[in-house]
Amino acid sequence: MAAGFGFCVTHRDGLARRGVIDTPHGPVDTPVFMPVGTRATVKGVLPRDLAEMGARIVLGNTYHLYLRPGDALVARHGGLHRFMGWDGPTLTDSGGYQVFSLGDRCRLSEAGAEFRSHLDGSTHLLTPESAADIQARLGADVAMVLDECTAFPATPDVAARSLERTARWAARARARHLAIAAGETDVVPSTPGQAQFGIVQGGVHDDLRRASAEATIAVGFEGYAIGGLSVGEPVDVMYDVVEHTAPRLPADRPRYLMGTGMPDDLVESVARGIDLFDCVLPTRNARNGQLFTRRGPLSIKNARYAEDPRPVDPDCGCPVCRRHSRAYLRYLFVAGEMNAAALNTLHNLHFYLDTMRRIRKAIEFGTFGTFKREFLETYSRRNLND
């Protein structure tokens, strides 16, 4: 374990775990949802709002921050926390996913991923080592290893080769991370005690997932992520992979399901032993007018809300639901006012964070099974007004 980082499970309820992660920037109660602050800002909400609604750890994107403003600039300004004005814990991804999805003409080799910037066309090489260097300079509390995100669907053969490389990259990333921490490189970490998580790949193939889990655990990390899901596979397939992969990960380390998901995905995955989540859904969908409620999402631009005096979710205690009607939110969205995005984001993030709060309470009280059944009975994945 990196100094300053720790994890302990305080309650169990079935496979669901209630715990606390200690980070250099303070403790995080798990299971936890991490709002996504891609470019060192969570679109639509300011740090104070995040703190007030109970967000404890925020995600930043290595790919974006490396290209602009640059990890060196962020480091000169005291690291990601000080730069973005968020003094709670943070996590950065490795940039791999964005290199593959946003980088132009991405070329993969054993060394790493060569790509052109989507901003100015300049050529860059991201390696397991450079991803660790960049993240050390950004200085999040948790860094991720560079992995190759296997596309879905992938043949077992392709998935196998991908995860073998991911395993070799994991070992290189870990070696570099430990060398940085030991002061054996010229990289000055912005946050001493930064942890590093490994990533289990393997697509939807159980044997490959097992092999990847074993290889990643063999390297040894402060925590473990399940990657390569929420990439188009059916949810039942995703739940299956989580169900089979989570128990193979060390019980004394946090488990992070990357890029997931809808509110019911969070509940289902906690039930399978997941501790951390991140997803752009609450923020991105807010900007597109999709608002989450306990009964399911609704599309606020729908004409049926033009005269609706009710709050978005009558059961929600967020500042938006306490103050504003659906009619007002619909009007702002249709008028194209930027505050529509701000209010919608505030509500959606509050909904996600409140759902996690309820999950944590249920595990503490040993009533998670009941909570899960009632949540899923009430919650519809489809828009209520479809």
Add this chain to the structure above:
Amino acid sequence: MAAGFGFCVTHRDGLARRGVIDTPHGPVDTPVFMPVGTRATVKGVLPRDLAEMGARIVLGNTYHLYLRPGDALVARHGGLHRFMGWDGPTLTDSGGYQVFSLGDRCRLSEAGAEFRSHLDGSTHLLTPESAADIQARLGADVAMVLDECTAFPATPDVAARSLERTARWAARARARHLAIAAGETDVVPSTPGQAQFGIVQGGVHDDLRRASAEATIAVGFEGYAIGGLSVGEPVDVMYDVVEHTAPRLPADRPRYLMGTGMPDDLVESVARGIDLFDCVLPTRNARNGQLFTRRGPLSIKNARYAEDPRPVDPDCGCPVCRRHSRAYLRYLFVAGEMNAAALNTLHNLHFYLDTMRRIRKAIEFGTFGTFKREFLETYSRRNLND
């Protein structure tokens, strides 16, 4: 005076006045700056932020709200305050200025202004009476009469005809306003006790301004505005008009300088006896990257701020200056993040409201002259980085 509305001057310092306006939604300390919430929302800040930074009264635009979502809908949802989630005082303009500047093919007659909506091309007629009706339904604490905003430059002849019509319209608007308040119409006011302000026009011609002031006072209103300024005339000309017009307005009624201005304009105009201001500058310029400081405005996108660790204004205590560097704000702006607009708006409005707070204190202490001299010695109208 309308029931629920009142004004008293508590301190004088030269021509500067410190006072309190009582409205159906509570008191307003003057001199006051009113953030502009054109479409029932102040772009970039939420009602809670407005309250926290000390905003006391917010402006809404009759033209925009009449066209969308419609004054009838706003009335059905409890009026402007409840609709926008702002329980403090509000003021609506008459819509005249927007009809002339935004309305397509505007045709003016003695009846009123016929125009096509910029939203859907539909034809509408705004009259002194209908502007009063719409504003009664919107239910702001203060309504404005429909006036003809004289273009600058205007010949004395054109200006004279314009202000004669404005005077006739003022009488019609007042009659309608009183009839609504007396329950003699089928318009149900959303805020009982709404006040109505008259508007003095007359361009830059002193004799016309005097005639307009006399005609408007003869009609009789709860307050008086100086309109038709900040439309392209040199600031010295504006100051002259204010200097000659303000003393002609009743000493026991609030005086409102419409659509002004830069921070030094506020100081100069308070010195000439103005009590209320509104302006889009702090909000609109924030979205364009212009930030106000005690030394003058700066353009945050300038490359010189890329590594600047200082707050926007080292003398400012706003949440943005306490938490974020110029480097971060420049980065957010250049990256096109919506939170750049939110943070810039928060700072600029705070600067404007803080300037007014300092003005009020100075008048209370009888030190407004010193304050004014020091403010103007320090403040530059030109961008600091030009």
